[in-house]
Amino acid sequence: MSLLKIEQLKVDFTGRHGLESAVRGIDLHIEAGEIVALVGESGSGKSVTAAAIAGLLPREASVHGTISFEGSALLGKPESALEQIRGSGIAMVFQNPLSSLDPSFRVGAQLQEVARHRRDIGQAEALEHAATWLQRVGIVDTKRVLRAWPHELSGGMRQRVMIAMAAMGRPRLLIADEPTTALDATLQKDILALLKSLNREFGMAVLMITHDFGVVSFLSERVAVMKAGRIVEHGPTEQVLTAPRHAYTAKLIAAVPELGLRRLDPSPARRLGESGGRKAAVSVISNQPVSDPLLKVQGLTKTFVIEKSWLRSHVRTLDAVSDVHFEVRRGEIFGLIGTSGSGKSTLARLVAQLLASTSGSVQFAGADLAQFDAAELRRFRQRFQFVFQDSTSSLNPRRTIGEQLCDPALRLGVARNQPHAYQLAIEAIERVGLTARHLERFPHAFSGGQRQRIGIARALVVKPEFIVLDEPTSALDVSIQADILNLLLELRQTLDLTYLFIAHSLPVIEFMCDRVAVMQSGRIIETFDAADLHANALQPSTRALLDAVLSLPSRSGEASNTGSIQDASTAELTP
Amino acid sequence: MPPSELVREKVYAEACSACERFAPSRLSAAATRLASNGLALCGLLFILLVFAVSAAAPWLAPYDPNAADPVLRLGGIGTPGHLLGLDAQGRDMLSRLIWGGRTSLVVVIPAVFGACVLSLLLGLYAGYSRSRVSAVVMRFIDILFAFPMILFAINLATTFGPGIITVTVTVLFCALPYVTRVVYAEVRAERDKEYVEAARALGASSFEIVAREILPNVMTSVVVYGTTLIGGMIVFLAGLSFLGLGVQPPTADWGRMVGEGARVMLLGGGHVATLPALVIVAFALAFNRFGDGLRDVLDPRD
Numbered sequence: 001m002s003l004l005k006i007e008q009l010k011v012d013f014t015g016r017h018g019l020e021s022a023v024r025g026i027d028l029h030i031e032a033g034e035i036v037a038l039v040g041e042s043g044s045g046k047s048v049t050a051a052a053i054a055g056l057l058p059r060e061a062s063v064h065g066t067i068s069f070e071g072s073a074l075l076g077k078p079e080s081a082l083e084q085i086r087g088s089g090i091a092m093v094f095q096n097p098l099s100s101l102d103p104s105f106r107v108g109a110q111l112q113e114v115a116r117h118r119r120d121i122g123q124a125e126a127l128e129h130a131a132t133w134l135q136r137v138g139i140v141d142t143k144r145v146l147r148a149w150p151h152e153l154s155g156g157m158r159q160r161v162m163i164a165m166a167a168m169g170r171p172r173l174l175i176a177d178e179p180t181t182a183l184d185a186t187l188q189k190d191i192l193a194l195l196k197s198l199n200r201e202f203g204m205a206v207l208m209i210t211h212d213f214g215v216v217s218f219l220s221e222r223v224a225v226m227k228a229g230r231i232v233e234h235g236p237t238e239q240v241l242t243a244p245r246h247a248y249t250a251k252l253i254a255a256v257p258e259l260g261l262r263r264l265d266p267s268p269a270r271r272l273g274e275s276g277g278r279k280a281a282v283s284v285i286s287n288q289p290v291s292d293p294l295l296k297v298q299g300l301t302k303t304f305v306i307e308k309s310w311l312r313s314h315v316r317t318l319d320a321v322s323d324v325h326f327e328v329r330r331g332e333i334f335g336l337i338g339t340s341g342s343g344k345s346t347l348a349r350l351v352a353q354l355l356a357s358t359s360g361s362v363q364f365a366g367a368d369l370a371q372f373d374a375a376e377l378r379r380f381r382q383r384f385q386f387v388f389q390d391s392t393s394s395l396n397p398r399r400t401i402g403e404q405l406c407d408p409a410l411r412l413g414v415a416r417n418q419p420h421a422y423q424l425a426i427e428a429i430e431r432v433g434l435t436a437r438h439l440e441r442f443p444h445a446f447s448g449g450q451r452q453r454i455g456i457a458r459a460l461v462v463k464p465e466f467i468v469l470d471e472p473t474s475a476l477d478v479s480i481q482a483d484i485l486n487l488l489l490e491l492r493q494t495l496d497l498t499y500l501f502i503a504h505s506l507p508v509i510e511f512m513c514d515r516v517a518v519m520q521s522g523r524i525i526e527t528f529d530a531a532d533l534h535a536n537a538l539q540p541s542t543r544a545l546l547d548a549v550l551s552l553p554s555r556s557g558e559a560s561n562t563g564s565i566q567d568a569s570t571a572e573l574t575p
Numbered sequence: 576m577p578p579s580e581l582v583r584e585k586v587y588a589e590a591c592s593a594c595e596r597f598a599p600s601r602l603s604a605a606a607t608r609l610a611s612n613g614l615a616l617c618g619l620l621f622i623l624l625v626f627a628v629s630a631a632a633p634w635l636a637p638y639d640p641n642a643a644d645p646v647l648r649l650g651g652i653g654t655p656g657h658l659l660g661l662d663a664q665g666r667d668m669l670s671r672l673i674w675g676g677r678t679s680l681v682v683v684i685p686a687v688f689g690a691c692v693l694s695l696l697l698g699l700y701a702g703y704s705r706s707r708v709s710a711v712v713m714r715f716i717d718i719l720f721a722f723p724m725i726l727f728a729i730n731l732a733t734t735f736g737p738g739i740i741t742v743t744v745t746v747l748f749c750a751l752p753y754v755t756r757v758v759y760a761e762v763r764a765e766r767d768k769e770y771v772e773a774a775r776a777l778g779a780s781s782f783e784i785v786a787r788e789i790l791p792n793v794m795t796s797v798v799v800y801g802t803t804l805i806g807g808m809i810v811f812l813a814g815l816s817f818l819g820l821g822v823q824p825p826t827a828d829w830g831r832m833v834g835e836g837a838r839v840m841l842l843g844g845g846h847v848a849t850l851p852a853l854v855i856v857a858f859a860l861a862f863n864r865f866g867d868g869l870r871d872v873l874d875p876r877d
Contacts, residue, residue, distance in 0.1 A: 354776055381778040394769040398791035407787065408777035455773075462777065 001071050002029040003205050004053065004173055009065035011048050011057065022048040024229035025065070030205050032172065035196070037208040037216040037237070040226035041252075041477040042448070046209045049226075050175050053207070054092050055082045070172070087117060091171035095178040097158035101150040107161055108146030114165050133164040137194055155340075156187040160194070167198055174198075177209045184339045184504060185548040192219050192550075211477055213256050214550030217241055225249045242553045255482035257507040259549060262531050268493055272482040272511065292366070293327035294466060294498055295351065300324040300360035302343075302350055320346040322522040324360070328466075333492065333499040335513030335530055337506065337545070343522040344502045345389075348470050351500065352386045353377065364466070382412040385459035389471040391451035395443040401454055402439030405429065405461050412462045428461040429454070432487060449480035453487070460491070468500040473508065485512060506533060506549050518542045615868020618861040625858060629676040636670035640827045649844045662832070662847045663839045664825075671827040672854060678828040679858065682739060682821070683808045686746035691801040694751055698758025699785050699793070703766055713759060719752040724811070728820045742812060742821040749811055750804050757800050761793040795873045802866025806859020813855075829855050 011023040023045040030036050040046045051057045053067055055074065067074040069089060074082070086092075094100045102110060111130035112123060121129070131142040137160040139145050150158060159179055166174055176195065180188040196219060199206055208219055216223050216237060223241075224234035225248065233246040244250040255273040262270070301323055307316035321343045328334040338344045349355040351362055353369060362369045364384060372380060388394035396404060405425035406418065415421035426436045432453040443451055452472060459467050469488070473481040485508065491497060503509050509516050513530040520541050528536040537543055628635060638657075648665035650657055659668035697716070701709040728745040735741050765771065766789070774788050813830020815821040822828040824835075829851040836848030 349772075352776060354772055378778050381776065386773070386776040388769050388773060390769060394773045396770040396774075396788050396792070398794075399788070407779075411783070412778045458773070458777070 003032045003034075003070060004028075004030040004207070005066070005068045006049075006053070007066040007068075009049065009052060009067060010063070011045070011052055012062050014060050014062070021229055022061075023052070026224075026226070026229075026231045028224055028231065028234075030173065030207060033199065033203045033205055034222065035199055035206040035208065035220045037210060037220035037223040038226060039210055039213065039216050039223055041211055041479065043228065044226040045229040046226050047177055050092070050177050050207065050209050054086065054090055054175060055079075056092075087114070087169040088171055090173045090175065091166035091169060093159075093162050093166045093174065093176045093179045095181055097155065097162045098150065100162055101158060103150050106146070107148050107150060107153070111146070111161070111165060111168070114168055117169070129168070130164070133168050134161070136198075137161075137164045137167070138190070139164075155183055156191070159183065159187075159191055163191070163194060163198070167202070167204065170202060171204060173205045173207065175207045175209070178211070180215065181210075181212070185506070185550075186339065186544060188215070189218070189548045189550065195219065212550070213241065213253060213478070213552055217552045218550040225252070238553060252478055253552065255479045256552060257482070257485070257505075257511040258552060259507050259510055259533060259546075261507070262510050266531055268489065270511070271486045271489065273479070273486070292329075294330040294365060295328040295500070296363040297327070297351060298325050298361050298363075300347070300350055300362065301358045302346055302355065303358045319522050321350060321357075324522075324524050326517050326524060326527060328498060328500060330465075330498050331492075331496065332515065333501055333513045335509040335516035336500065336502045336519060337504060337509050337516055338519030339504065339545075341521075342519040344519050345470055346522075347519070348386070348468050348500065348502055352384060352468050353380070354386070378412060382414060382462050383465045385462060385464040385467045387452075387455050387459050387467060387469045387472050389474060391448065391455045391475075392443070394455055395451060395458075397443055400440055400442055401429070404454075405439065405458055408458065409461050414462050424461050425457075428457040431460060431491065432457045433483075447480075449476055449484065452476060452480075452484055456484075456487070456491075460495070464497070466498045466500070468502075470502050471504065472501075474504065481508075488512070506545055509533075518545075612868045612871060614864040615871070618864035618868065621857065621861040622865060625676050625861075626680065628673055629680055632674045632677065636667075636673045638667040638670040640666060640670045640674040641825045642666060649839065649842065649847070651843075652846050659850055660846050662836065663844060666825075668846065668850055671832060672829070672851060675827040675829040675832060675851060676854075676858075678739075678816075678822050678826070679809050679812070679830075679855075682743050683746060683805055683812055686743045687750050687801055687805055687808055689743075690747045690750035690804075691754055691797050693747070694754035694758050695790070695793070695797055697751075698755045699762055699790065701755075702759045702762025703781065703785050703789065716752045716755050716759075719748060724749045725814070725818065725820075728815050728818075732820045737820050737823070742815055745815060745820075746808050746812060750801075750808055753804065754797060754800055757796050758793055761796055762789055765789050765792050795870050798873065799866045799870045802862045802869070805862040806855070809855050809859065 006026060006028040008025050008027065009023055010021070010025050013020045013022055026045075026049065028036075028038070028049075038046045038049065048057070048061075052061075052063055053069075053074065055077070057063065063075055065075070069085060074085070077085075101107070108127060108130060111133070112126040115121065115126035115129045116123075127146065131146060134142040134145055139157065139160055145153065145157065145161070150161075153161065162179070174195075180191050183191065192215060195206055195208075198204055206219070208215065210216060220237050222235065223237045224231045225240070225246070226232070227248050233240060233244060233249045240249065241253060244253060251273065257272055261272075300321055301319070302321040304318045304320055305315060306318050307314070309315050324347060326334070336344050336347065346355065350357050353362075364380060367376075369377075369380065395401075402422065402425055405428060406415070406421040409415040409421040409424045410418070415424050422439075425439060429436065429438060434450065434453060434457070438446075438450075438454075443454070446454065456472070472488070473484050476484065488499070489512070492499065501509070501512055503512075510530055510533045515527060516530040516533075517524045517527040518537075518539065518541070519525070526537070526539045526542060528538075530536075533546060537546055644661065644665040646665065647654060647657065647661050648663060650661040650665075652658070652660045654660055657667050657669065659672065662668055662671065697712055701712040703709075724745065727748060728741070731741045731745055762785075771784055771788055774784050779788070809830055812821055813828070813833055816828055816831040817834040822831050824831070832851040833848050833855070836844060836851065839847055
């Protein structure tokens with residue numbers, strides 16, 4: 001008897017536009033002690049499935065089919081019966097631990113509450129139980145963590161606390177809904193290793209919901225791929241990842257940037273995904289770096305005052321960026337990588353003159369930006385643009401796309417008048433793969449990937465020479481990311497652009513960038529040629545970042561996917 | 576947040592990301608949305624009705640609102656010839672109600688509208704600017720909050736005479752601090768958002784950012800809050816009129832009618848106060864609903 005058996009699960013939502021089908025009939029089973037991954041992009045229905053299993057769907061959802069846990073059906077059970085199962089039968093860990101932990105209670109109190117749920121033990125004993133579990137999940141300073149408030153802990157710590165809370169009841173099945181998406185690579189690997197060890201030690205089965213194939217490869221034994229509410233492929237992880245039978249799976253896997261992919265095609269015409277085999281039929285402007293640098297940063301420092309005080313000694317400051325030097329040559333893609341809190345976003349904003357620096361200089365095309373007056377600054381802005389990470393918040397929700405594209409064109413003098421500005425807006429929007437009729441819409445009408453394209457179009461409309469991209473694809477699905485990265489490479493070639501590319505994912509950096517600088521605690525610890533990270537990275541923290549990359553079963557030896565995908569079992573494998 | 580809320584958000588994001596959104600022209604979309612909001616439509620219709628009736632008062636009212644018939648005074652609803660009865664002086668209630676809307680329209684609506692415009696200016700400036708002056712502005716608003724409005728009205732009346740202008744200005748200053756506070760808070764929240772940063776990266780000056788980026792985002796609150804205030808300001812006007820600062824007797828004014836009618840409530844003249852009170856409530860509700868409807872229309876989110 002399977003631990004969990006899902007048969008023909010269908011979930012529909014009664015929305016404003018009628019019935020919307022989130023899950024269209026899936027079958028899945030999980031045996032005791034297994035780790036199964038459910039992978040898919042946004043909209044595939046994987047989270048809905050997880051919610052259905054745990055009985056957490058909102059009231060507007062109508063569910064059909066069978067979900068049986070240890071033989072007994074879950075759907076249709078009253079809430080009281082489900083409460084019995086949750087905790088010791090099925091437990092769940094969510095993506096964003098800050099909103100999953102109650103901000104008004106200390107961590108210790110929340111753990112105590114869970115420990116005493118259905119178990120008649122005293123407060124002190126529950127606290128001890130909680131401390132033991134915190135140690136099990138790798139937290140050393142249990143006393144401090146138990147007394148802390150959720151907002152005082154880092155993201156990684158909070159997620160460990162969540163896992164402790166979930167695992168405390170010794171559940172037979174743990175559902176993890178993208179628990180590491182919001183975390184850095186090194187933390188992600190630790191958390192996944194933790195889940196693996198809990199699985200081994202307590203025989204706890206894990207259903208891992210994710211969109212990251214690296215996670216799938218590292219953690220799971222079996223995987224099911226979801227697309228638009230259906231499971232298109234399932235099987236043992238190794239088999240599915242190396243020899244996918246369905247075209248969609250193959251397309252997704254091909255779109256994942258992997259370390260070592262650059263070596264296959266290091267030219268500026270390289271592309272991710274199935275189009276990787278085709279040489280881009282674009283006139284290649286020579287991207288040989290010019291001798292003198294386009295952007296030169298020297299001694300850049302930014303200190304924030306985080307605690308003001310009348311007493312000089314009590315003023316606390318934070319050196320977000322300390323004494324940074326680097327140069328970017330024309331036509332180059334210069335990468336900047338670091339964990340969260342390393343100061344890369346701050347550095348990007350300093351360079352783009354969105355923040356005032358405390359000291360140091362930034363020179364663009366030979367001119368010192370600090371000496372600029374208002375008119376020169378405007379001219380600078382036309383040549384130097386910025387693409388933000390979060391396209392949802394970087395677009396004004398109350399203005400149409402057309403307005404948001406035309407305004408900068410007029411303001412920075414690229415357009416002579418309104419009709420000309422509109423023309424430029426159409427050009428820019430078509431460059432990024434959207435159409436003119438999209439200009440009349442508001443940002444909320446678009447998907448995440450489309451909004452990011454609009455953000456890029458907005459930067460392009462003023463015809464810049466240099467674009468700073470602050471983690472432009474971090475929030476996007478795998479295939480959308482591949483599209484955007486390919487688009488950026490194509491634009492670089494056709495428009496002769498230079499990029500400062502910030503990311504936290506090493507494979508993306510290796511694929512995109514010519515050179516990369518590694519940041520840590522506000523400083524650049526090393527700069528090297530990005531084409532082969534393994535060979536060039538020297539500093540221990542950089543190597544730690546490299547080790548944290550979760551790789552798929554090796555595809556680097558594969559020939560580019562020009563042939564038909566169906567018979568992928570004959571694809572070459574290099575261990 | 577309860578787990579089901581977390582899941583709901585994620586689940587809706589997943590479910591809706593695949594849906595195509597169509598964009599008919601903005602105006603027709605706005606009109607459709609307003610039309611589908613039944614209550615808002617009723618509110619708008621009632622407001623328009625009041626406007627029409629007040630404008631047509633000279634032809635609509637059966638009697639002169641100030642003509643008194645002392646014999647029939649305090650006649651109840653259904654007195655032959657007087658559909659809604661008569662007040663303490665024997666004046667026809669229906670005619671007075673028809674004429675009574677004029678002051679509310681002429682004083683309260685322009686005053687609240689003026690307050691909204693002024694508060695937008697003040698709030699946008701104070702919220703966006705990081706200078707000391709913005710703090711001074713907000714302290715001035717605090718003073719307005721604390722200032723007893725009746726005193727303000729009396730002072731104004733002493734200087735300028737108790738006329739329409741005085742009352743309008745008083746109502747404006749009464750409503751001003753409330754709306755300004757709301758605008759200020761919203762602008763402060765929007766100021767740190769990324770699209771403002773993006774606008775700066777695209778060369779926008781502070782003025783351009785405030786006028787073109789932030790203003791559209793705070794308009795909705797102003798509209799909703801402003802319309803909500805109308806009902807309260809009508810009552811405030813009644814208070815002023817009662818003290819002799821606003822509408823002078825024998826002019827018909829809803830609020831004043833309530834005040835005068837209260838005195839005769841126990842003498843068999845319950846309808847004298849209740850009828851105008853009901854009309855004020857209906858008018859305020861109509862504006863509330865309409866304001867809500869406007870907010871849904873102006874907010875481009877689904």
